[in-house]
Amino acid sequence: MALLSRFFGRTASEGAAYAFGVATGPVLAPATESIRQEAWKHYASRALSWGDIAGIVAEDVEQQAWGEGEAALTGLNQSRFDALLGEALNAPGIGELYQLWRRGEIDDAGFAHGLRKAKLEPRWDAPLRALHDVLLPVDVLANARQQGFVDVDRQHSESALQGVTNDRADILFELSGNPPGPETLQRAFNRGLIDQATFEQGIREGRTKTKYTGLLFELRQPLLSAATAVRLYLKGWWTAGQRDALGAQWGYSSEQMNDWYLSEGRPAAPGQMATAWARGIDGPDGAPMDEAQFLKGIKESDIRPEWGPMLWGIRYAYPPLFQTVRLLNAGTIDDATARLWLKNSRYPPDVIDAIITGSSGGTTTKADAHVSKAQTQLWTTTHRSYIANEVTAVVARNKLAQAGVDAASIPLVIGVWDHEKELVRKQLTPAQIKKALTKSAKNATTGQPWTRDEALAALIALGYDVTTANDYLDIP
Numbered sequence: 001m002a003l004l005s006r007f008f009g010r011t012a013s014e015g016a017a018y019a020f021g022v023a024t025g026p027v028l029a030p031a032t033e034s035i036r037q038e039a040w041k042h043y044a045s046r047a048l049s050w051g052d053i054a055g056i057v058a059e060d061v062e063q064q065a066w067g068e069g070e071a072a073l074t075g076l077n078q079s080r081f082d083a084l085l086g087e088a089l090n091a092p093g094i095g096e097l098y099q100l101w102r103r104g105e106i107d108d109a110g111f112a113h114g115l116r117k118a119k120l121e122p123r124w125d126a127p128l129r130a131l132h133d134v135l136l137p138v139d140v141l142a143n144a145r146q147q148g149f150v151d152v153d154r155q156h157s158e159s160a161l162q163g164v165t166n167d168r169a170d171i172l173f174e175l176s177g178n179p180p181g182p183e184t185l186q187r188a189f190n191r192g193l194i195d196q197a198t199f200e201q202g203i204r205e206g207r208t209k210t211k212y213t214g215l216l217f218e219l220r221q222p223l224l225s226a227a228t229a230v231r232l233y234l235k236g237w238w239t240a241g242q243r244d245a246l247g248a249q250w251g252y253s254s255e256q257m258n259d260w261y262l263s264e265g266r267p268a269a270p271g272q273m274a275t276a277w278a279r280g281i282d283g284p285d286g287a288p289m290d291e292a293q294f295l296k297g298i299k300e301s302d303i304r305p306e307w308g309p310m311l312w313g314i315r316y317a318y319p320p321l322f323q324t325v326r327l328l329n330a331g332t333i334d335d336a337t338a339r340l341w342l343k344n345s346r347y348p349p350d351v352i353d354a355i356i357t358g359s360s361g362g363t364t365t366k367a368d369a370h371v372s373k374a375q376t377q378l379w380t381t382t383h384r385s386y387i388a389n390e391v392t393a394v395v396a397r398n399k400l401a402q403a404g405v406d407a408a409s410i411p412l413v414i415g416v417w418d419h420e421k422e423l424v425r426k427q428l429t430p431a432q433i434k435k436a437l438t439k440s441a442k443n444a445t446t447g448q449p450w451t452r453d454e455a456l457a458a459l460i461a462l463g464y465d466v467t468t469a470n471d472y473l474d475i476p
Helices: 002-022 025-042 050-058 064-073 078-088 094-102 108-117 122-129 138-146 152-160 166-175 182-190 196-205 210-218 226-234 240-249 254-263 270-279 291-300 305-313 321-330 335-344 349-358 369-387 393-402 410-424 430-438 452-461 466-474
Strands: none
Touching: 094 108, 108 122, 138 152, 138 166, 152 166, 182 196, 182 210, 196 210, 226 240, 226 254, 240 254, 270 291, 270 452, 291 305, 321 335, 321 349, 321 369, 321 410, 335 349, 349 410, 369 393, 369 410, 393 410, 430 452, 430 466, 452 466
């Protein structure tokens, strides 16, 4: 107005103001805006818009009473302002409404009120309420059907609700779960339980790259172990080349397979080596058995090498008791020699004293060699049978008499044999040894199944000769 007054005066300026505002507004807009701002600066009482007032109250910046007063300045009564305020108040989004509803924080009516605040028509209430229950994902449904928790109809129907057709649901079902592993498939094929096509299908379904299917099929047959290759070579069934070829497939070098071979098997038993020495038979070095080859055999066995000299020292055998007594009675040996022989045969001192005391003295009568041989064999058989509990003491006494043992010595012999029984009580009987070999039982010493050589050595240790031991093992 001050600006207009300069040109028109007060009265004229008022009219001019109107004219300028209407007719010349576009031309003088900057000038009139300045005049308007100046007026509001002096009279800062302009009322807020209805929407702004409702928004401020909705945000709880001011209370509702303030909002009703402000609204009245614009000609808006209380009921109308309350309606505007209700429109300005917001509810959580649809997603939050579902979570609150599912957790029981709001009820069905609260959910419907939230839909109104979202400005959704009531016609959508029922469809949106139907989304309250969350469906299992389609891949979970397929796996649940695979594991038998749902049937095909339920998988199809719930998958269809998520936009997946029945044929696609079936594909998801086939993709769920895994087939047996390649090793199991290989065994199944080897047993004729599946064919090659099923094997290849199992590999595909197991997510193995199909370019490896042929390789896995070729690997279906297991290899013999490297240990078996060594044993086959040891037993003479395979050549060293065959042994090393199989070992190479397990990653072993030829040197390693040969070292393995050297660690397998066993040499002859100490008693067998002592017999070879006594008979002058060649040992493994191609020369007659001697102490060096004997000790080598001990080293290659499960016996600690430091025990070798002791075993070599006991390589000699002594005559049976009845022969010693006969030689003593015949005067061929004296008491001292008889005592030494009996001591080396491990008879206790009291038994030796009894034998020497009970000796009947020498006789010059020389028995027929064949009779002596037969009596010796009968003595050996009787001794073995008695120690093995195969005959009674009564039978043993009768057989000893027939073997030429004098009546006074027979009780002494039986007494000594009883002592021997106590020493060998825990040893295997011939029948047990034969059964262990037949049943492939493990040798307590080696930890491996009994071999025929071990069985022969055990029988010889019990008094059998080699021929009798072999015949005994061959009896069905």
